[in-house]
Amino acid sequence: xxxxRSIVSVVTGLLxxxxxxxxxxxxxxxxxTPGGGFQGGAILAALFIGRYIVDPTNDLSITRAHLIEKxxxxxxxxxxxxxxxxxxxxxxxxxxxxxxxxMNLLIGVKVAIGLTxxxxxxxxxxx
Amino acid sequence: MIEVILLVALLVLxxxxxxxxxxxxxxxxxxxxxxxxxxxxxxxxxxDVAIAEAVMxxxxxxxxxxxxxxxxxxxxxxxxxxxxxxxxxxYIFEGTRRGALLHEIEQFCIARELEPQVVCTPESLDLxxxxxxxxxxxxxxxxxxxxxGDKENYFVDELEVxxxxxYHDLNVRFIRSGDPVEEASVAEAEGEAS
Numbered sequence: 286x287x288x289x290r291s292i293v294s295v296v297t298g299l300l301x302x303x304x305x306x307x308x309x310x311x312x313x314x315x316x317x318t319p320g321g322g323f324q325g326g327a328i329l330a331a332l333f334i335g336r337y338i339v340d341p342t343n344d345l346s347i348t349r350a351h352l353i354e355k356x357x358x359x360x361x362x363x364x365x366x367x368x369x370x371x372x373x374x375x376x377x378x379x380x381x382x383x384x385x386x387x388m389n390l391l392i393g394v395k396v397a398i399g400l401t402x403x404x405x406x407x408x409x410x411x412x
Numbered sequence: 413m414i415e416v417i418l419l420v421a422l423l424v425l426x427x428x429x430x431x432x433x434x435x436x437x438x439x440x441x442x443x444x445x446x447x448x449x450x451x452x453x454x455x456x457x458x459x460d461v462a463i464a465e466a467v468m469x470x471x472x473x474x475x476x477x478x479x480x481x482x483x484x485x486x487x488x489x490x491x492x493x494x495x496x497x498x499x500x501x502x503y504i505f506e507g508t509r510r511g512a513l514l515h516e517i518e519q520f521c522i523a524r525e526l527e528p529q530v531v532c533t534p535e536s537l538d539l540x541x542x543x544x545x546x547x548x549x550x551x552x553x554x555x556x557x558x559x560x561g562d563k564e565n566y567f568v569d570e571l572e573v574x575x576x577x578x579y580h581d582l583n584v585r586f587i588r589s590g591d592p593v594e595e596a597s598v599a600e601a602e603g604e605a606s
Contacts, residue, residue, distance in 0.1 A: 311463070319459035327467040334475055400472065408479055 294339040304332050312393035316385040325389070326396025333401040337408060350402050357395045364388065418452050439477045446470040487526040487567075489517065492533050492540050493552040513557075513579055514550075520571060556583045563588040 308328035315321030333345070368384055422445060429441035446469030453462035491514065514530060521528035533540065537551050541560070548568070549560040559575070561568035572586045 320463050321460065324460070324463040324467060327464065327472065331467060331471050334472065338475065404472070404476060404479075407476065 297335050297339050300335075301332065304328060304335070308332070308393070308397075312389050313386060315389040315393075316382065322389040322392025323396050326393040327400060329393065329397035330400035330404075333397075334404050337404065341408070345401070345405055347402060347405060350398050354395055354398045354402065357391055357398070361388070361391050361395065364391065415452070415455060418448055418455070421448055422452070435481055436478075439474060439481070442477070443470045443474040446473075487521050487528050487548070488546045489514075489528060489530045489548045489550065490533065490540050490546040491530060491550045491552070492535060492537060494534060494536055513575065516574070516578070517548075517571065520574065524567065526567070556585065559584060559586050561586065561588055 308325045310325075311320035311328060312322060312325030315325065364384075364387065368380075425441050425445040425448065429438045429445065432438045432441060446465055450462040450465035450470065453459075453465055518528045518530065531546070537549070540546065540549055547562070547565075548571075551558045551560070559572075561571070568586075568588065572588075575584050576586070
């Protein structure tokens with residue numbers, strides 16, 4: 286590892302926990318502060334892409350990431366359907382906030398995985 | 413007042429990004445542009461959009477552009493002629509029409525911010541293609557030059573037009589395939605079979 290690269294890797298390593306914290310904060314508070322699933326997910330994706338800048342090794346399984354993304358997409362379809370179509374939405378107002386948080390979380394993880402797949406595919410497979 | 417300054421700065425930055433001759437500098441201008449743009453969104457009371465702009469446009473796309481630039485910077489060209497007993501650089505580069513062609517390709521690469529690396533070798537095409545190290549392979553066979561390049565690379569498109577227009581006397585043929593190095597040997601085998 287050369288010197289200039291070690292500067293980048295040290296700085297990225299220092300920023301790592303804060304980036305995770307910021308992304309998760311934006312996702313979890315998305316329903317009443319600015320931000321939400323998409324923005325927080327993009328920040329989490331920046332984490333993986335920063336890792337690619339520091340150490341460009343292809344040890345992420347793209348197929349597994351695809352599977353997880355598809356499963357989350359199914360959840361994004363099923364959870365609102367289950368919530369709105371059943372009586373829970375009208376009967377229990379206390380459920381509304383947990384529902385929003387859960388949806389933001391699902392969308393955040395999906396966006397993070399999707400953007401990471403996009404960049405990794407571009408970096409390693411496209412000629 | 414701040415609004416006017418920001419809007420003028422956006423205009424100036426976008427013109428600079430277009431007019432800049434060096435691609436890397438353009439990318440940095442674009443990143444700065446989107447950072448200012450996200451500040452402007454904040455100014456217009458749209459913090460949601462501001463976060464998305466800051467993360468996506470000034471973070472991810474800048475990284476993506478820089479990665480793309482890094483991947484296409486070094487362009488490796490291999491000139492192979494099995495008839496050579498040994499390679500003599502002077503014979504290839506000086507005086508001959510072939511040498512002019514190689515020089516032309518090099519200048520073409522430099523004009524597009526690629527770094528050309530030309531390797532001349534008497535090794536066979538299979539060996540060269542199998543090594544998987546070259547983006548463009550030029551093979552001389554008698555008085556015919558065959559150029560093996562990637563099908564989807566726009567750079568090879570431009571090169572094909574240039575070479576066929578200016579060097580039609582050299583009998584240049586372009587063979588384009590999905591992967592230049594792996595399929596070159598396949599195309600060669602098909603050519604021999606027919």
